[in-house]
Amino acid sequence: xxxxxxxxxxxxxxxxxxxxxxxxVVMNYDSMTAAPKNAAAYFGADMALLSGEARKVxxxxxxxxxxxxxxxxxxELDGITRREAEEEMRGLERIRxxxxxxxxxxxxxxxxxxxxxxxxxxxxxxxxxxxxxDEVISDCRRMAQLAAPEADPYDYxxxxxxxxxxxxxxxxFFALLKRELVPLIAAxxxxxxxxxSFLHAYFPxxxxxxxxxxxxxxxxxxxxxxxxxxxEHPYTTFISRSDVRMTTHYYERYAAANMFSxxxxxxxxxxxxxxxxxxxxxxxxxxxxxxMHESQSRFYENIIGRSREFAxxxxxxxxxxxxxQFSGVDAEGFYRAVNRVEPSLKRTEADELTYCLHIMxxxxxxxxxxxxxxxxxxxxxxxxxxxxxxLGLDVPNDREGCLxxxxxxxxxxxxxxxxxxxxAYGAQIAAALEKRVNVWELVRRGGLPEITAVLTEGIYRxxxxxxxxxxxxxxxxxxxxxxxxxxxxxxxxxxx
Amino acid sequence: xxxxxxxxxxxxxxxxxxxxxxxxVVMNYDSMTAAPKNAAAYFGADMALLSGEARKVxxxxxxxxxxxxxxxxxxELDGITRREAEEEMRGLERIRxxxxxxxxxxxxxxxxxxxxxxxxxxxxxxxxxxxxxDEVISDCRRMAQLAAPEADPYDYxxxxxxxxxxxxxxxxFFALLKRELVPLIAAxxxxxxxxxSFLHAYFPxxxxxxxxxxxxxxxxxxxxxxxxxxxEHPYTTFISRSDVRMTTHYYERYAAANMFSxxxxxxxxxxxxxxxxxxxxxxxxxxxxxxMHESQSRFYENIIGRSREFAxxxxxxxxxxxxxQFSGVDAEGFYRAVNRVEPSLKRTEADELTYCLHIMxxxxxxxxxxxxxxxxxxxxxxxxxxxxxxLGLDVPNDREGCLxxxxxxxxxxxxxxxxxxxxAYGAQIAAALEKRVNVWELVRRGGLPEITAVLTEGIYRxxxxxxxxxxxxxxxxxxxxxxxxxxxxxxxxxxx
Numbered sequence: 001x002x003x004x005x006x007x008x009x010x011x012x013x014x015x016x017x018x019x020x021x022x023x024x025v026v027m028n029y030d031s032m033t034a035a036p037k038n039a040a041a042y043f044g045a046d047m048a049l050l051s052g053e054a055r056k057v058x059x060x061x062x063x064x065x066x067x068x069x070x071x072x073x074x075x076e077l078d079g080i081t082r083r084e085a086e087e088e089m090r091g092l093e094r095i096r097x098x099x100x101x102x103x104x105x106x107x108x109x110x111x112x113x114x115x116x117x118x119x120x121x122x123x124x125x126x127x128x129x130x131x132x133x134d135e136v137i138s139d140c141r142r143m144a145q146l147a148a149p150e151a152d153p154y155d156y157x158x159x160x161x162x163x164x165x166x167x168x169x170x171x172x173f174f175a176l177l178k179r180e181l182v183p184l185i186a187a188x189x190x191x192x193x194x195x196x197s198f199l200h201a202y203f204p205x206x207x208x209x210x211x212x213x214x215x216x217x218x219x220x221x222x223x224x225x226x227x228x229x230x231x232e233h234p235y236t237t238f239i240s241r242s243d244v245r246m247t248t249h250y251y252e253r254y255a256a257a258n259m260f261s262x263x264x265x266x267x268x269x270x271x272x273x274x275x276x277x278x279x280x281x282x283x284x285x286x287x288x289x290x291x292m293h294e295s296q297s298r299f300y301e302n303i304i305g306r307s308r309e310f311a312x313x314x315x316x317x318x319x320x321x322x323x324x325q326f327s328g329v330d331a332e333g334f335y336r337a338v339n340r341v342e343p344s345l346k347r348t349e350a351d352e353l354t355y356c357l358h359i360m361x362x363x364x365x366x367x368x369x370x371x372x373x374x375x376x377x378x379x380x381x382x383x384x385x386x387x388x389x390x391l392g393l394d395v396p397n398d399r400e401g402c403l404x405x406x407x408x409x410x411x412x413x414x415x416x417x418x419x420x421x422x423x424a425y426g427a428q429i430a431a432a433l434e435k436r437v438n439v440w441e442l443v444r445r446g447g448l449p450e451i452t453a454v455l456t457e458g459i460y461r462x463x464x465x466x467x468x469x470x471x472x473x474x475x476x477x478x479x480x481x482x483x484x485x486x487x488x489x490x491x492x493x494x495x496x
Numbered sequence: 497x498x499x500x501x502x503x504x505x506x507x508x509x510x511x512x513x514x515x516x517x518x519x520x521v522v523m524n525y526d527s528m529t530a531a532p533k534n535a536a537a538y539f540g541a542d543m544a545l546l547s548g549e550a551r552k553v554x555x556x557x558x559x560x561x562x563x564x565x566x567x568x569x570x571x572e573l574d575g576i577t578r579r580e581a582e583e584e585m586r587g588l589e590r591i592r593x594x595x596x597x598x599x600x601x602x603x604x605x606x607x608x609x610x611x612x613x614x615x616x617x618x619x620x621x622x623x624x625x626x627x628x629x630d631e632v633i634s635d636c637r638r639m640a641q642l643a644a645p646e647a648d649p650y651d652y653x654x655x656x657x658x659x660x661x662x663x664x665x666x667x668x669f670f671a672l673l674k675r676e677l678v679p680l681i682a683a684x685x686x687x688x689x690x691x692x693s694f695l696h697a698y699f700p701x702x703x704x705x706x707x708x709x710x711x712x713x714x715x716x717x718x719x720x721x722x723x724x725x726x727x728e729h730p731y732t733t734f735i736s737r738s739d740v741r742m743t744t745h746y747y748e749r750y751a752a753a754n755m756f757s758x759x760x761x762x763x764x765x766x767x768x769x770x771x772x773x774x775x776x777x778x779x780x781x782x783x784x785x786x787x788m789h790e791s792q793s794r795f796y797e798n799i800i801g802r803s804r805e806f807a808x809x810x811x812x813x814x815x816x817x818x819x820x821q822f823s824g825v826d827a828e829g830f831y832r833a834v835n836r837v838e839p840s841l842k843r844t845e846a847d848e849l850t851y852c853l854h855i856m857x858x859x860x861x862x863x864x865x866x867x868x869x870x871x872x873x874x875x876x877x878x879x880x881x882x883x884x885x886x887l888g889l890d891v892p893n894d895r896e897g898c899l900x901x902x903x904x905x906x907x908x909x910x911x912x913x914x915x916x917x918x919x920a921y922g923a924q925i926a927a928a929l930e931k932r933v934n935v936w937e938l939v940r941r942g943g944l945p946e947i948t949a950v951l952t953e954g955i956y957r958x959x960x961x962x963x964x965x966x967x968x969x970x971x972x973x974x975x976x977x978x979x980x981x982x983x984x985x986x987x988x989x990x991x992x
Binding site for chain 2 (some may be wrong): 015016018019020022023024026027029030033034035036037038039042043045046047049050053222223224225226227229239240242243244245
């Protein structure tokens with residue numbers, strides 16, 4: 001195949017494939033938000049059929065020949081096409097390594113294991129989920145061996161979820177975290193807790209909605225390209241740089257939940273909304289990785305959103321909408337209240353300081369599961385032991401313990417560490433940012449879009465054109481360094 | 497091809513085709529409701545790509561062979577498969593009759609003509625739209641000649657939009673309408689108008705929303721399978737019997753608009769929600785035709801919703817939500833207010849009595865356009881002349897005149913008559929219904945679900961398995977008879 005022909009076939013295939021992705025993401029979003037309750041079951045079968053058609057696009061003989069032709073002439077391609085072709089080749093190798101029947105059987109297993117996890121959680125009965133967790137782990141191990149026979153199977157999955165991640169990198173990171181954070185948390189836990197009772201006044205939903213839109217404006221989120229919906233567990237849907245859907249959840253008895261959901265999801269949204277226009281329509285037109293994405297949501301949520309300067313900026317907006325609820329509250333009081341540390345059982349509600357310990361526990365367990373050093377049956381006891389050791393907590397039941405997260409039931413093995421990496425990337429990026437602009441002065445006077453502009457120039461605009469490692473190196477002038485994160489936490493919580 | 501093999505290939509093709517339809521309907525709904533403003537442009541291209549893929553399913557060699565095999569053995573098939581195969585054959589013949597390039601050129605023309613219509617309406621400048629209207633008409637004429645060389649081209653399009661409709665049938669219907677209604681409207685117009693000022697008090701949107709959900713409950717609409725959203729111009733989206741999406745529009749200064757939108761769209765929804773379970777997933781699992789659909793929305797909106805008995809039923813619900821606005825209003829006053837007749841320029845806001853005259857004007861014009869007896873350039877003058885003749889109104893400009901509807905710009909030729917047929921079917925069905933159950937006693941005591949049950953048994957459950965003519969014949973014991981409609985209007989508005 002001629003290169004020009006290959007490029008044409010390749011681009012047409014990508015375009016069609018993106019159209020399928022568009023349909024699938026919209027159907028998924030719709031089924032979670034707009035669809036009537038009983039419609040859900042009907043979505044799954046149709047989405048599966050279309051996903052089969054989408055798969056055929058990538059397995060088309062001509063498309064494959066085009067990918068191979070382009071990769072063989074990588075040096076002659078523009079940067080975007082080259083990266084696209086390399087990514088497709090990686091995907092192709094993955095598809096080729098795993099027999100289609102095995103892949104289909106695994107998809108079916110995940111359907112069942114997810115349902116079993118749901119049931120097990122609802123009934124607080126780990127035994128229902130246990131055999132499926134063992135099966136998921138053994139299938140993941142087998143697929144890793146087929147796809148990368150020379151690699152450690154857990155390393156394979158880490159790298160699938162975050163390009164460049166490995167047990168070596170994460171063992172070092174978590175060891176540092178453990179050494180430095182466990183004693184810090186123990187010390188903080190003994191301190192007197194700041195007053196946060198004013199966050200639990202009554203905050204009518206309608207007023208919180210108005211506040212949220214103004215908060216988006218304050219963050220410089222273009223609402224013509226980004227909507228704000230509602231969901232039980234907030235998340236953000238990325239369709240294109242013209243179509244991002246944030247969601248939040250309103251608790252009328254806790255104002256901070258929605259505020260930090262909007263800021264967190266807003267960080268994800270800003271990343272996608274600022275991917276370079278030249279990548280539009282390409283599969284590269286999204287954040288570089290799960291970890292890089294989380295670095296931005298966490299950066300805005302914690303490093304910016306839970307700073308003293310942001311408390312000064314946002315409190316007047318809060319008071320505008322909730323004057324009585326916040327009467328007598330000053331920025332310092334607000335700052336302390338939203339930074340209250342309290343070891344808890346639930347990852348998704350964890351404070352900034354203890355969050356990564358929740359991840360560390362999951363990392364240790366899934367690594368041992370993949371290595372065959374642990375059986376599913378041992379998970380509850382090990383989970384409870386580690387929560388006691390790291391967070392000083394007794395886990396009363398598995399529903400609030402090892403059944404709390406949907407990840408393992410959905411086959412997301414090696415995904416948890418991306419949350420911790422995100423936190424660490426974020427702190428390192430923040431340190432580099434401080435060298436370029438006066439971050440805290442900008443936050444104090446509402447110049448968040450100027451911060452976003454610097455991040456766009458150095459990170460966002462590249463989308464997936466660069467790897468996480470290249471982006472960190474490019475923006476920070478050095479490779480990944482977890483110490484920034486530890487230093488940030490020690491400085492902040494040492495002072496508090 | 498063996499019959500069993502043909503059936504397998506055929507059913508798989510239909511299933512895939514329905515999955516594409518599902519995606520397309522959801523994307524369309526999402527783009528109109530949830531998507532951020534600037535995302536719209538991005539939808540069109542991807543939806544066009546997927547619609548191309550969907551078209552390929554129906555043009556697949558094996559699928560075509562399966563359709564032909566099944567049609568050749570129609571006598572050996574179950575009723576559902578037989579009707580499905582015949583419908584596919586009709587579609588196939590249409591596709592074969594019109595060369596692909598011509599069809600593609602026509603789709604492109606419609607894209608432009610719709611945009612030109614929008615611009616012409618916005619700028620109140622018919623000349624911008626005029627050449628495109630001529631082109632749409634001439635393409636429609638040509639396609640009709642290709643697809644059905646022996647038929648009258650307008651008859652072809654009538655039948656495409658409503659199986660069984662023809663100029664012969666509609667000429668008779670509209671002649672009757674004209675003879676009976678034009679004098680009646682003139683007489684009613686001279687009577688004193690009932691007071692409807694209380695409908696224009698202030699009705700907060702949030703309260704109207706609550707009222708609307710209770711109104712859906714009153715109609716027996718299963719809200720686990722049917723949602724209520726918002727749209728500028730209310731419409732209903734049909735995905736499956738487990739997924740119907742109604743929309744409404746809230747005017748805070750006019751309570752009747754939302755109430756009758758909900759009842760009208762509720763009629764459409766009830767039809768789809770009660771299609772037989774055995775049709776689920778089949779292309780037959782929808783209302784039989786545009787006219788049959790409109791018959792149900794109009795039946796609930798006007799015959800039921802604007803009856804004295806319904807006024808008695810719904811007024812307490814109105815008063816529960818709007819006690820002050822409706823204080824001193826009784827059922828008779830409410831009944832009279834919502835049946836106020838006033839000839840107006842706008843079809844979508846027309847009252848029950850004058851509505852069909854709006855359709856008659858459009859019918860006359862598009863028939864003459866298709867027959868080459870009228871040029872687009874003559875449309876404004878003819879439009880204005882007919883509005884004067886039938887409704888006694890002077891049309892001040894084309895924006896409020898012949899540019900008001902999007903139909904012609906979108907290529908919907910022969911569609912308007914389905915609205916009038918719907919009204920007439922509805923009255924005939926109502927008359928047959930009155931012979932079976934005590935309709936008015938049921939309405940008075942809130943037994944709407946019992947009415948729906950009779951309609952389900954006789955009409956809804958069949959979906960598209962029967963033609964409109966078969967359904968009317970089956971339910972009413974005779975063929976289509978427009979006199980029921982005329983009698984209904986004369987009786988009701990004669991008394992008022």
